[in-house]
Amino acid sequence: MEIVVFTKRVPVTQEEELRILGDGQSVNLSKLPFRMNDWDNYAVEEAVKIVEKGGGGVTGIAIGDKEADEVLRRAIAMGAKDGILLETEAAPHDPFARAMLAYNFLKKENISFDAIFTGVQAEDDQFAAFGGILAALLKAPFAAQVIGTDTVEKDHLVVRRELEGGLQERVRVSLPCVLSIQSGINEPRYVSIMGVRKASKVERKVLKAAAYAEDAKSLIEVTQWVYPPKKEGAAMITGDVGEVCGKLLGILKEKGVYQ
Amino acid sequence: MSDGLSDGYVLVVAEVRRGLFEERNLDTIGLGKFMQKPVCLLLPEKVSGVDHTTIGKVIKAETEEGNFQNPLTMVSILGKVFESYGRPEYVLFTHSSSGAECAAYAAGSFALPLITDVNGWDRDTGTFFKSYYSDKVFAQCKAAAQPSILTVRSGSFREQVTREASEAAVESIGAFAATEGRAFVEYVEEAGGAVDITKADFLLSVGRGIGSKDEIPRFEELAQAMRAVLSCSRPVVDKLWLPKERQVGTSGKTVKPKVYLAMAISGAFQHIAGMKDADCIIAVNKDPEAPIFQYAHFGIVGDVNKMRDKLLELAKNA
Numbered sequence: 001m002e003i004v005v006f007t008k009r010v011p012v013t014q015e016e017e018l019r020i021l022g023d024g025q026s027v028n029l030s031k032l033p034f035r036m037n038d039w040d041n042y043a044v045e046e047a048v049k050i051v052e053k054g055g056g057g058v059t060g061i062a063i064g065d066k067e068a069d070e071v072l073r074r075a076i077a078m079g080a081k082d083g084i085l086l087e088t089e090a091a092p093h094d095p096f097a098r099a100m101l102a103y104n105f106l107k108k109e110n111i112s113f114d115a116i117f118t119g120v121q122a123e124d125d126q127f128a129a130f131g132g133i134l135a136a137l138l139k140a141p142f143a144a145q146v147i148g149t150d151t152v153e154k155d156h157l158v159v160r161r162e163l164e165g166g167l168q169e170r171v172r173v174s175l176p177c178v179l180s181i182q183s184g185i186n187e188p189r190y191v192s193i194m195g196v197r198k199a200s201k202v203e204r205k206v207l208k209a210a211a212y213a214e215d216a217k218s219l220i221e222v223t224q225w226v227y228p229p230k231k232e233g234a235a236m237i238t239g240d241v242g243e244v245c246g247k248l249l250g251i252l253k254e255k256g257v258y259q
Numbered sequence: 260m261s262d263g264l265s266d267g268y269v270l271v272v273a274e275v276r277r278g279l280f281e282e283r284n285l286d287t288i289g290l291g292k293f294m295q296k297p298v299c300l301l302l303p304e305k306v307s308g309v310d311h312t313t314i315g316k317v318i319k320a321e322t323e324e325g326n327f328q329n330p331l332t333m334v335s336i337l338g339k340v341f342e343s344y345g346r347p348e349y350v351l352f353t354h355s356s357s358g359a360e361c362a363a364y365a366a367g368s369f370a371l372p373l374i375t376d377v378n379g380w381d382r383d384t385g386t387f388f389k390s391y392y393s394d395k396v397f398a399q400c401k402a403a404a405q406p407s408i409l410t411v412r413s414g415s416f417r418e419q420v421t422r423e424a425s426e427a428a429v430e431s432i433g434a435f436a437a438t439e440g441r442a443f444v445e446y447v448e449e450a451g452g453a454v455d456i457t458k459a460d461f462l463l464s465v466g467r468g469i470g471s472k473d474e475i476p477r478f479e480e481l482a483q484a485m486r487a488v489l490s491c492s493r494p495v496v497d498k499l500w501l502p503k504e505r506q507v508g509t510s511g512k513t514v515k516p517k518v519y520l521a522m523a524i525s526g527a528f529q530h531i532a533g534m535k536d537a538d539c540i541i542a543v544n545k546d547p548e549a550p551i552f553q554y555a556h557f558g559i560v561g562d563v564n565k566m567r568d569k570l571l572e573l574a575k576n577a
């Protein structure tokens with residue numbers, strides 16, 4: 001199978017304080033570390049596992065600035081055969097515009113594929129939409145939140161989709177198709193610094209995204225950035241580690257769960 | 260065009276699972292009501308648990324649930340609804356596995372604007388609030404065209420649901436067959452494990468912030484010393500540090516213990532949804548901005564592993 005995986009370079013914000021700039025006009029991401037979107041790790045791993053077993057190749061694609069090459073190197077280090085960067089200083093934020101750009105690229109460059117994988121969502125914008133929009137533009141079948149690829153055949157896949165509350169749905173999808181891959185589907189392989197260095201010797205194509213911008217216009221706009229409304233919030237317990245632990249055990253006793 | 264639907268109606272696409280109308284649908288209905296628009300509910304053939312007094316009109320697509328929750332079929336159904344009743348102002352889906360899947364596919368098929376994970380609406384500007392960066396900031400988003408498609412975060416608008424003067428009329432828009440490209444096969448229940456975290460009075464729950472799998476045995480020891488049951492957030496299961504049966508959240512278990520002690524869990528909304536009804540939530544996190552402090556009754560900013568060791572020492576000497 002030939003599998004194309006769209007990957008994204010995202011800021012790591014979990015333990016960072018984010019500041020909104022200029023009266024709500026932007027979010028300051030300048031001091032943050034960046035890395036491959038976590039869900040895309042699982043998508044690349046699943047694609048590589050499938051071709052390792054049944055033959056074929058994996059191509060990593062990223063839309064972004066020069067720095068986004070970092071995620072292509074990582075994808076190659078994980079087992080992708082090559083990578084393509086659709087280079088732009090201002091990657092569209094709107095998932096429709098991003099998907100249209102990807103669609104135009106696939107058509108114009110005549111990229112053939114049996115399947116396209118993406119992560120379920122990107123850590124930064126959490127849209128969970130790029131894969132579904134791209135599938136619809138390609139008029140290809142789509143399955144989101146894939147947590148297992150049970151059967152891989154020449155003309156179809158049988159996959160398990162994660163639903164809610166521990167329930168899954170098994171569906172049969174014809175090829176070529178688009179899947180969004182859920183975290184936890186596999187165990188992404190460890191990538192060493194040496195591995196990435198070796199991967200950087202594999203040539204990555206760089207194409208100007210502007211060549212594929214036709215109809216790739218944003219259908220939504222962000223008018224303002226705001227902080228989430230504050231709720232009442234927690235009563236904060238302060239002190240040194242011994243004090244806070246003592247107070248914590250006190251609360252547990254009071255609630256009757258600890259003697 | 261059929262009567263009964265004015266310009267500017269809101270089409271709510273129901274999420275139905277194993278014949279049941281999911282509670283999350285109250286948030287999509289609630290958003291339609293909050294915007295003071297006529298709400299039209301789209302349902303599959305077989306569904307129970309719908310309160311027909313809360314909506315203006317019901318449209319039934321004569322098709323099985325497995326087809327209805329299939330994005331390829333859903334696009335055919337929506338095309339027929341648009342043709343029969345005119346295009347709505349908004350098409351609302353739940354922000355769930357199937358809701359988000361169908362919403363994105365519909366946005367691509369009809370080239371319509373899409374805003375996902377909507378958790379608020381500003382009446383003055385007509386903008387929708389959407390979470391970014393794990394709930395650290397929200398964007399106010401505006402669609403450039405109508406209709407626009409939204410997915411709505413569970414728990415955001417259900418209190419806006421009101422009753423209508425009468426029960427909604429039900430109209431059928433015909434039958435829809437399974438598609439060639441994708442077919443429903445079956446539902447699969449994840450295998451149950453030895454531990455049922457939903458039965459525990461006291462949960463000690465750990466997140467990825469504990470650092471590595473090597474830390475787990477010490478937390479197990481602490482849980483045992485405090486007579487708590489060990490549970491966790493999704494990343495801990497994804498990383499295979501703990502089995503799936505221990506996972507709290509939308510895709511795991513919903514729990515309601517007397518005390519929920521969350522250590523190194525930042526509080527993604529999917530996690531919050533699974534534990535927010537605990538009697539007492541205590542959060543320990545090194546990030547003072549972690550969203551979980553908004554939902555916790557008690558909060559401690561600090562190094563969780565140091566606190567764990569101290570708690571263990573105190574609990575053992577008690």
